[in-house]
Amino acid sequence: MAILKIARLGAPVLRQVAEPVVPDRLGDPDLQRLIDDMLETLEDSGGVGLAAPQVHRSSRLVVLGTEPGEPPRVMVNPELTWRTAQMVRSYEGCLSVPGLRGAVNRVASLTVQGLDRAGEPFSLDLEGFAAIAVQHEVDHLDGVLYLDRCDTRTLAFTEELARYGPLDPSFHRRQDPEDGPEPGAGEPSPEVADDGSPPHLLLGRGPGSEN
Ligand code: NI
Numbered sequence: 001m002a003i004l005k006i007a008r009l010g011a012p013v014l015r016q017v018a019e020p021v022v023p024d025r026l027g028d029p030d031l032q033r034l035i036d037d038m039l040e041t042l043e044d045s046g047g048v049g050l051a052a053p054q055v056h057r058s059s060r061l062v063v064l065g066t067e068p069g070e071p072p073r074v075m076v077n078p079e080l081t082w083r084t085a086q087m088v089r090s091y092e093g094c095l096s097v098p099g100l101r102g103a104v105n106r107v108a109s110l111t112v113q114g115l116d117r118a119g120e121p122f123s124l125d126l127e128g129f130a131a132i133a134v135q136h137e138v139d140h141l142d143g144v145l146y147l148d149r150c151d152t153r154t155l156a157f158t159e160e161l162a163r164y165g166p167l168d169p170s171f172h173r174r175q176d177p178e179d180g181p182e183p184g185a186g187e188p189s190p191e192v193a194d195d196g197s198p199p200h201l202l203l204g205r206g207p208g209s210e211n
Helices: 023-027 029-045 128-141 158-164
Strands: 049-051 061-064 073-082 087-094 097-107 109-115 121-127 189-191
Touching: 023 029, 023 073, 029 049, 029 061, 049 128, 061 128, 073 128, 087 128, 097 128, 097 158, 109 128, 121 128
Parallel strands: none
Antiparallel strands: 049 061, 061 073, 073 109, 087 097, 087 189, 109 121
8 A cells, every 4th residue: 555646736637537447447456556545545634535636547536534433435436416406615625735725515415326446336325514525526537626616715725714714704604513623624614604695506517417
């Protein structure tokens, strides 16, 4: 196992649409080693999720550890289907854009389907923090960064966000403790805008549409 170098903003691989993994190739030692290395890199980084393009590999492969105390889940060729039109707004950060956080609207509830590392299909219904995190990671597979979806006026360095709080006036810090750490604690944390405005679909993809 090895800790892999993380691609940072400006690396072309982060802007490419990643290639699907050929399921028959999941038996290849090289691919299994990549998965092991991604898991080790994720653990070392202290992040929540990691997509293969972030380690300079243009493959549709994600590791995601959103459940405390449980090992990260490996998702091969993940596909998302929205289960609601409701959006949640939260501060996100990215290992490929170190030091920054910004507010992004995401779909609140979805289904993710794909293969595990043994090639077995899975289907998971996710909401809250896990739903947000998987959207962030699958975006990486499509060459999209959270900055592209971010309200740029909310962008802040982690330290300043911790010091001054969110600049976004629509942000109300009524976070449920179960939802995860506070903004600036090193991970994205779900918070809900309750300014009464209708949810705004920033993703450009609706329920039932292609991902
Ligand atoms: Ni990221």
